[in-house]
């Protein structure tokens with residue numbers, strides 16, 4: 137059976153046909169600016185899935201935000217402005233007439249990455265450093281979703297009580313500092329208004345401010361990883377997202393984690409499925425739910 141997998145992120149919206157061995161047969165991607173209002177998002181989803189839906193037997197959505205009863209609610213509305221509540225499963229069922237499930241993007245990615253591990257692990261945590269900072273926890277071989285879908289939202293743990301205000305309402309969340317949005321928001325002077333991809337490029341050219349912003353993100357993530365190790369005793373942490381997978385970022389996180397005591401060091405890996413972890417995790421969960 138073929139799954140139509142969709143990954144709705146704060147920046148990108150991807151859709152793919154995935155076969156029963158979890159190979160991607162066809163993939164399309166657009167920007168998520170349409171997330172600014174529900175009608176625009178619906179129009180964007182319609183255009184994206186129309187050419188793919190005929191070849192699929194089920195739909196699997198990985199989406200940023202808290203997913204409860206098939207609907208998306210942003211914990212950080214700044215990442216997906218205007219979408220306080222969006223009925224993902226209802227909309228996709230109407231568009232495709234196929235059975236459909238939805239799950240948080242980082243939870244989905246955690247499930248795909250757990251099954252791709254090359255080391256023995258009962259417990260692992262996936263972190264995406266992307267528009268936001270998302271997380272998914274696998275404990276004793278089970279994916280934690282939580283009664284209300286909130287499990288694994290590690291980007292909203294505290295990094296600095298005096299840090300910048302996060303869109304979720306707290307001050308100093310990991311996400312407010314380490315995420316793509318957080319990095320760009322802290323840029324000043326000649327970097328003000330630059331996106332995070334540009335800031336990484338400037339850091340690679342030796343720009344001191346860009347370098348400091350990237351280091352601040354990596355150090356914040358390393359401290360989060362030490363906290364995760366203390367909380368879960370996971371054997372490994374897998375990092376994804378366009379910031380997490382950017383050249384040089386993971387080595388920097390490893391360097392900062394090295395400054396923490398050994399007991400707080402899980403093994404660190406880059407996502408095996410790279411930018412497709414969310415798509416493939418949702419497809420796997422759909423296969424399991426609708427064999």
Ligand code: ADP
Nearest residue numbers: 145146147148266267316332333336377378382
């Ligand atoms: P989404 O959040 O939609 O899943 P991404 O994982 O692509 O999307 O994350 C988007 C963030 O990653 C943006 O802040 C963007 O500026 C940043 N980004 C994209 N490409 C790169 C790159 N090559 N290096 C560093 N940051 C990047």
Ligand code: BMX
Nearest residue numbers: 146200201210211212266267268270
């Ligand atoms: C935010 C939150 C999480 C999500 C994470 C990564 C929203 C809209 N999203 O913390 O649910 O998993 O961002 O999302 O509140 P991404 O868009 O960066 O992949």
Ligand code: ZN
Nearest residue numbers: 292302304309
């Ligand atoms: Zn927050």
